[in-house]
Amino acid sequence: MYFWQRTNSHVWCESQEERWEVLWLDYGGQVERLWSQPFAISFGRRSPLSGYAHFPDFLGQFTDGSYGLFDERPEVLIDERARLQFSETAAVSDLLGWRYQVMSGHDSRATGNLECLSASRHDRCRPSPEMEAAILEAAAVGQTRRAICNLVAPDCPPLACSWVNTMAWHRLLIVDLGEVFSSETVYTSAPLAPTNAVS
Template identity: 65%
Template structure:
C-alpha cells in the first residue's frame, strides 16, 4: 500500500517517474537526488525490482524513537532474491536526528535479514555522464550479436569512442553511438565516468563482457 505523502518532483527537466526497464514500469522519485540514486542503482545491475516509499516503520518500545515512524525512500529486491531498504540523503544534510533514524532503521533491517544503506550521492560529472549513457539503455539500442562481438573485439586494449563508431559503422558513424553506449551501460565496455565525455573517450572491453552476454 502506498504511504508516500509528497507529490514528487515537479520540474520541466526532471521527470518524477524513472523508467525501470527490468520490470518495464516506473519508479516514482521525490527529488532530483533520489532520481540520481535510482539511476545508479539501475546501472549497478544488482536490483531487479524497485519500489518508492512502499512502507512505514513504526518504532516501538526500546527504540530511541519510540512512538515515531519513518518512511524509507526505496525498497529493492536484488537479483539474488533478497530485499533491502535505501534512504537518500546528501551527506551534508545528515544531522544527528537523521543518524539516529537511519541507525534504528538499520537495526530493524538487520533483524529482518534485509540490507540497508543510506545513499549520499556521487561525483557530479560521473552522474551527468551516466545520465547521458542511460538514454541508450533501452532495448531499441541493442546492437546485433555480430555487431556486439565486433565492438568487443575492437575495444580490446581500448579505443576512442569516435574511432569505434567509424569502425563499426563506416557509412554512418553516428549510427553506432547508441550501440556502443548501450554496451557501456550494460558494463560490457568500461569507461571513466568521472572524466570529460567526448568522441575521444576511451572505451575498453570489460573482463566480464562475454559472460554477461551469455546470461
C-alpha cells in the same frame, strides 16, 4: 519518475537527488525490482525514536531474491537526528534479514555521464550480436569512441553511438565516468563486468 526497465514500470522519486540515486542502482545491475516509499516503520518502546515513524525511500529486491531498504540523503544534510533514524532503520532491516543502505550522492560529472549513457539503456539500442562482437574486438586494446564508431559503422558512424552507450551501460565496455565525455573518450572491453556492489 524513473523508468525501471526490468519491471517495465515507473519508480516515483521525491527529488532529483533520489532519481540520480535510482539511476546508480539501475546501473549497478543488482536490484531487480524497486518500490518507492513502500511502508512506514513505526519505532517501538525500546527505540530512542519510540512514537515516531519513518518511511524508507525505497524497497529493493535483489537479483538473488533478497530484499533491502534504501534511504537517500546528501551527506551534508545528515545530522544527528537523521543518523539516529538511519541507525534504527538499519536495526529493523537487520532483524528482517534485509540489507540497508543510505545513498549519499556521487560525483556530479560521473552522474551526468551516466545519465547520458542511460538514454541508450533500452533494448532498442542494443547492437546485433555481430556488431557487439565487432565493438568488443575494436575496444580490446582501448579505442576512442570516434574510432570504434568509424570502424563498425563506416557509412554512418553516429548509428554506432547508441550501441557503444548501451554496451557501456551494461558494463560490456569500460569507460571512465569521471572524465569529460567526447568523441575522444576511450572505451575498453570489459572481460568481467564490475560488481558495483551494494552494501
